[in-house]
Amino acid sequence: MPHASFEGLRVLSLETRREREVEKLIRTYNGDPLVVPSMREIPLSSNTDCVEFGHRLLAGEIDLIVFMTGVGVAKMMEVLSASFDREKILQQLCKRQIVARGVKPVAALRELQIPVAVTTAEPSTWREVLAQMDKKYGDTLARYDIAVQEYGATNPELIAELVHRCASVTKVPVYQWGLPLDIAPLQGAIREIIDGSIDVVLFMTAVQVIHLFHVASDMGVADEMRRALESIAIISVGPTTTEEILHYGLKPDFEPSRPRMGFMVNEAAQYARKVLAEKRSSDSFSGAKPEDEAATVASKPPAWPVQQVAPSTSTMAGFRDGLAPLDILQQVSSSLTSTDPLHVVLSRIVACVCAMVPCDSCFIYTLEEDKLVLRASRNPHAAEIDQLKVSVGQGVTGWVAEHREPVSIPERASEDPRFSAFRNLPEDTFEAMLCIPVLCAGRVVGVLNLQHKQPYFHTDLERRLLATIGVLVGAEIERARLETENLQLADRLESRKVIDRAKGILQRDLKISEDEAYRMMQKESRQRRKSMREVADAILLSESMRLGSKTAENR
Numbered sequence: 001m002p003h004a005s006f007e008g009l010r011v012l013s014l015e016t017r018r019e020r021e022v023e024k025l026i027r028t029y030n031g032d033p034l035v036v037p038s039m040r041e042i043p044l045s046s047n048t049d050c051v052e053f054g055h056r057l058l059a060g061e062i063d064l065i066v067f068m069t070g071v072g073v074a075k076m077m078e079v080l081s082a083s084f085d086r087e088k089i090l091q092q093l094c095k096r097q098i099v100a101r102g103v104k105p106v107a108a109l110r111e112l113q114i115p116v117a118v119t120t121a122e123p124s125t126w127r128e129v130l131a132q133m134d135k136k137y138g139d140t141l142a143r144y145d146i147a148v149q150e151y152g153a154t155n156p157e158l159i160a161e162l163v164h165r166c167a168s169v170t171k172v173p174v175y176q177w178g179l180p181l182d183i184a185p186l187q188g189a190i191r192e193i194i195d196g197s198i199d200v201v202l203f204m205t206a207v208q209v210i211h212l213f214h215v216a217s218d219m220g221v222a223d224e225m226r227r228a229l230e231s232i233a234i235i236s237v238g239p240t241t242t243e244e245i246l247h248y249g250l251k252p253d254f255e256p257s258r259p260r261m262g263f264m265v266n267e268a269a270q271y272a273r274k275v276l277a278e279k280r281s282s283d284s285f286s287g288a289k290p291e292d293e294a295a296t297v298a299s300k301p302p303a304w305p306v307q308q309v310a311p312s313t314s315t316m317a318g319f320r321d322g323l324a325p326l327d328i329l330q331q332v333s334s335s336l337t338s339t340d341p342l343h344v345v346l347s348r349i350v351a352c353v354c355a356m357v358p359c360d361s362c363f364i365y366t367l368e369e370d371k372l373v374l375r376a377s378r379n380p381h382a383a384e385i386d387q388l389k390v391s392v393g394q395g396v397t398g399w400v401a402e403h404r405e406p407v408s409i410p411e412r413a414s415e416d417p418r419f420s421a422f423r424n425l426p427e428d429t430f431e432a433m434l435c436i437p438v439l440c441a442g443r444v445v446g447v448l449n450l451q452h453k454q455p456y457f458h459t460d461l462e463r464r465l466l467a468t469i470g471v472l473v474g475a476e477i478e479r480a481r482l483e484t485e486n487l488q489l490a491d492r493l494e495s496r497k498v499i500d501r502a503k504g505i506l507q508r509d510l511k512i513s514e515d516e517a518y519r520m521m522q523k524e525s526r527q528r529r530k531s532m533r534e535v536a537d538a539i540l541l542s543e544s545m546r547l548g549s550k551t552a553e554n555r
Contacts, residue, residue: 070104
């Protein structure tokens with residue numbers, strides 16, 4: 001298959017957060033990019049809904065909470081922590097049934113140590129959320145009072161379905177999307193669409209679609225723009241965005257094989273010219289008359305399915321063709337140098353690896369004592385993350401850790417003599433796999449594991465790149481381990497100082513030796529099932545209160 005190329009086509013993207021990256025990708029694929037920010041994140045003018053949710057949560061009036069985005073988790077905690085005791089909020093959240101839409105809210109909730117009962121796999125639309133809730137709870141949903149953390153705008157279809165199923169539904173908006181402060185670039189993009197200067201448009205979120213039509217409507221050219229879009233290649237990142245495009249009377253030409261920016265641009269570069277040739281040669285796209293516009297919108301294209309391109313091959317690997325290896329390593333390095341927790345960093349590494357190599361599954365294990373512990377996964381495995389442990393030497397993953405050598409199995413992986421299946425991981429039924437040892441200073445600290453549903457022959461470049469990433473990740477894992485050890489050492493030293501102070505108080509007040517004071521505290525620790533530090537803290541608190549009372553009397 002030839003290298004993907006736009007061959008000079010004018011490509012419009014409405015991306016805001018990653019505009020430089022998408023512009024670079026389009027240029028890499030020989031496209032003429034027009035990247036126009038279409039939205040900005042703004043705080044709600046009032047947080048009353050979120051605060052009211054906090055009151056109801058603490059009162060025990062909420063049974064189940066649906067988190068739609070990872071950013072929403074953080075924003076909600078920010079708002080609630082300003083009005084309530086953070087620890088009490090976290091305690092209540094841990095007691096509720098938690099549903100998370102995809103891996104990002106799962107990662108955010110895991111950092112807060114909030115257990116997740118239900119999550120969804122890609123593409124993680126509201127339909128998947130609802131299906132998993134039905135599967136998990138069934139008719140018991142009718143007894144639940146639930147809350148839905150919203151993002152940007154209300155999803156009326158999801159809310160309607162939940163109202164039908166549950167005792168009550170509370171919407172909890174915590175942030176929203178607004179138009180850019182300067183909409184002139186967006187207006188200019190709309191004029192280019194109408195003038196026929198745009199060949200391809202990439203929609204990466206539903207909000208981009210809403211804002212494009214909102215501005216066009218304010219300009220009085222929404223119908224004209226809709227007709228112009230009929231002769232442009234329209235690419236939707238996934239089902240949620242596709243539904244919004246269908247709402248405006250248009251049908252995307254296809255969705256990428258993975259709902260990721262790299263795959264989207266790569267596959268648009270491969271198929272856009274063919275799509276354009278078919279659309280622009282068809283009489284049906286010669287342009288509707290203005291008087292026919294109402295009929296055009298009324299008779300929307302069938303809601304489903306929208307074509308999805310074939311599963312990616314090695315020449316369709318998103319970032320792999322779009323960015324040089326140095327760019328990939330730069331992305332990994334940027335993630336590693338961030339101040340985010342280890343789980344978040346590893347999740348980003350997984351996302352980067354999946355963009356580079358078109359795999360169906362990716363795991364990162366860290367070596368802790370003699371066990372490999374699953375710490376990050378491409379697919380949602382809320383129950384297995386931090387819980388699934390593989391012995392060194394067990395299965396292909398354990399073999400790689402034991403021998404410090406990579407293993408590439410292009411097909412029939414389950415027939416390899418080193419293979420060992422895990423019932424909780426359906427990926428173990430996949431056809432091909434690549435395991436890379438994660439090293440630091442010549443010592444194995446983890447394993448990076450990729451798996452494929454279909455036979456896959458990894459190139460030498462892929463193996464070398466992943467081995468390099470393994471070294472970078474190994475350094476980060478080792479840094480996190482040393483940081484944890486330092487914290488534990490500091491805590492032990494602080495505990496020792498507190499215990500010594502408590503012993504001194506007992507020696508002074510009870511006229512006993514240091515050894516007797518220590519044994520007394522030890523006995524109290526066993527009887528009350530408290531740590532020595534907790535017993536010492538209690539003694540110091542009592543001493544502090546006694547001194548405070550004495551000071552008050554002297555006054």
